[in-house]
Amino acid sequence: KAGVTQTPRYLIKTRGQQVTLSCSPISGHRSVSWYQQTPGQGLQFLFEYFSETQRNKGNFPGRFSGRQFSNSRSEMNVSTLELGDSALYLCASSFLQGSEQYFGPGTRLTVT
Amino acid sequence: AQSVTQPDIHITVSEGASLELRCNYSYGATPYLFWYVQSPGQGLQLLLKYFSGDTLVQGIKGFEAEFKRSQSSFNLRKPSVHWSDAAEYFCAHHGSSNTGKLIFGQGTTLQVKP
Numbered sequence: 001k002a003g004v005t006q007t008p009r010y011l012i013k014t015r016g017q018q019v020t021l022s023c024s025p026i027s028g029h030r031s032v033s034w035y036q037q038t039p040g041q042g043l044q045f046l047f048e049y050f051s052e053t054q055r056n057k058g059n060f061p062g063r064f065s066g067r068q069f070s071n072s073r074s075e076m077n078v079s080t081l082e083l084g085d086s087a088l089y090l091c092a093s094s095f096l097q098g099s100e101q102y103f104g105p106g107t108r109l110t111v112t
Numbered sequence: 113a114q115s116v117t118q119p120d121i122h123i124t125v126s127e128g129a130s131l132e133l134r135c136n137y138s139y140g141a142t143p144y145l146f147w148y149v150q151s152p153g154q155g156l157q158l159l160l161k162y163f164s165g166d167t168l169v170q171g172i173k174g175f176e177a178e179f180k181r182s183q184s185s186f187n188l189r190k191p192s193v194h195w196s197d198a199a200e201y202f203c204a205h206h207g208s209s210n211t212g213k214l215i216f217g218q219g220t221t222l223q224v225k226p
Contacts, residue, residue: 004155033212043202043216056213090155097212100146103155 001027004093004104012110018079021107025072025093031055032074033101034066037088046089049074050097078109086111114139116203118217125193126225133188133220135203143205145186146214147177150200159201162186173197198224 005024013019025032033056034046045058049068066076072093078085088108092101115138125131137143144163148156160171167179177188186203203217 031212033214035214042218043204043214045213045215048212050212056211058213092156092212092214094212098144098206100158100161101212101214102158103148105155108153 004091004102006089006091006104006107008107009105010108010110012112013081014112015081015083017081018077019081019109020075020077021089021091021109023074023076023091023093023104025074025091026102029093029095029102030072031094031097031099031101032068032072033092033094034074034076035090035092036060037090037106038086043090046076048097055097081111083111085109114143114205114215116205116215116217118201118203118220120220121218122221122223124223124225127195128192131188131190131193131197131222133201133203133222135186135188135217136184137186137203137205138184139205142181145177145179146204147171147175147186147188148202148204149173150202150219152199156202159188193222193224195224195226198222 007022031050033048037043048056052068063079068074088106090106092103094101117136146161147159150156162179200219202219204214
């Protein structure tokens with residue numbers, strides 16, 4: 001069974017631009033969660049989607065948004081990029097909310 | 113507030129030696145606990161999980177962890193470390209079966225000496 005895939009793997013953007021990251025969960029998994037990983041703050045929860053609905057949201061500004069499609073694929077969007085948004089963005093999928101999460105390889109976003 | 117603490121930021125062990133990575137959580141009820149490993153530039157790989165039942169859980173790659181409610185701990189162990197175990201290890205939990213919000217510790221970097 002294929003794992004969680006994330007595209008693109010690497011991204012360089014300029015301050016003020018916006019970016020969209022994509023995540024395809026493991027087949028059959030209906031829950032997708034997003035995390036931001038930085039050296040200073042570690043791994044922080046962004047949001048969780050289940051059955052196309054946002055179920056939980058972390059403590060991030062409204063510039064961070066996401067959505068989930070009917071096939072469980074998910075996207076996250078960051079608008080008006082800031083230098084501090086440079087991070088590894090990880091997507092994880094699970095069969096149900098609360099079950100173990102399997103992570104993708106991440107998207108490395110660099111904001112210049 | 114829920115939190116996870118990994119007291120050791122960096123640990124160095126010799127190849128073949130035993131390993132124990134510490135994890136303490138702060139949560140009133142029984143948490144759902146996980147250990148993940150991350151190699152440089154990679155995503156996180158699930159090593160093992162604890163939801164309920166037997167407090168000693170076995171995982172992949174020869175790892176095990178023991179849940180101790182009285183100490184609010186979920187320490188990861190391996191009897192004999194291999195050079196390929198060098199990586200960063202994260203302990204995490206979420207508080208119920210209907211949330212996917214994982215709370216992570218700050219991670220422990222494991223270095224293995226030949």
